[in-house]
């Protein structure tokens with residue numbers, strides 16, 4: 503009985519999140535067309551059949567999410583976990599930020615970054631306003647709005663998609679079943695504001711978790727948010743995923759969520775090579791990123807609209823890229839993949 507009620511509560515919460523996301527996008531699009539018509543992207547019409555497919559994929563995702571929690575892969579509490587109060591107080595800031603986002607998009611300004619950014623510290627491809635967001639990834643302001651922006655973009659399903667890395671991760675870690683949880687080191691590459699680490703901490707409360715990102719501001723946000731929650735604070739490091747500051751074979755698992763589509767092809771391969779290098783033989787890499795044309799052709803109009811609406815300079819290349827082949831090139835074996843709503847999750851193993 504209690505389980506049924508919790509499941510109903512979860513479904514109701516997710517429905518509420520979806521309605522809020524759709525309503526926000528609808529209102530903001532209307533306002534944009536009124537105030538800054540040149541800022542409105544030309545997007546393709548999405549027909550009723552596609553919307554139904556999307557709905558079905560969303561329901562399937564929530565079902566899997568519930569099922570994995572019920573099976574004990576992570577606590578049910580994670581399904582309800584979000585910084586609600588924080589988001590409520592930041593929501594007005596999101597609206598205040600929108601006009602500058604629209605005008606940047608209208609004027610095609612994609613390298614509008616804070617003057618104090620030390621450009622020499624970052625690869626060129628990074629120095630852009632991904633998603634047209636203010637300051638790119640390079641300010642506390644941007645970091646403070648990011649989670650809310652992603653929440654709205656995915657209609658509240660972002661964490662449910664991130665949690666899809668947990669099952670393949672736990673399965674992969676069985677290779678080290680002779681070790682205690684505290685001896686397992688799990689690295690989250692491009693950890694951003696720490697939402698994935700928060701999910702991993704729920705599933706692996708005693709493992710040594712490490713998060714790496716290029717953005718100091720995003721890491722500060724991750725530290726603020728993660729330290730407010732129970733559990734030990736993961737180690738957070740600034741660095742480039744193309745040159746991970748870790749010794750060969752020093753991790754038993756690596757995760758990487760929503761990074762690959764923001765990288766040029768060469769950097770994508772470099773990151774996978776580095777993930778392979780830092781894994782101990784037998785270790786597992788779990789990647790999550792956008793679905794692609796080959797596995798989800800029915801969602802092609804949505805992928806196209808994403809590219810049209812947000813500054814995502816490498817997305818078109820990414821959705822046609824062969825990630826399985828890249829994983830094999832990096833040295834991974836036993837490669838598997840599965841799609842969950844708009845996210846594809848790959849698992850690869852470093853051979854012993």
Ligand SMILES: C[S@@+](CC[C@H](N)C(=O)[O-])C[C@H]1O[C@@H](n2cnc3c(N)ncnc32)[C@H](O)[C@@H]1O
Nearest residue numbers: 639692693694715716717720741742743759760
């Ligand atoms: C779309 S966000 C995803 C963040 C997080 N994984 C999540 O699930 O929300 C992409 C992240 O990748 C980081 N990033 C981009 N290029 C990177 C690189 N070469 N090395 C490390 N981090 C990078 C950005 O700073 C940003 O935090």
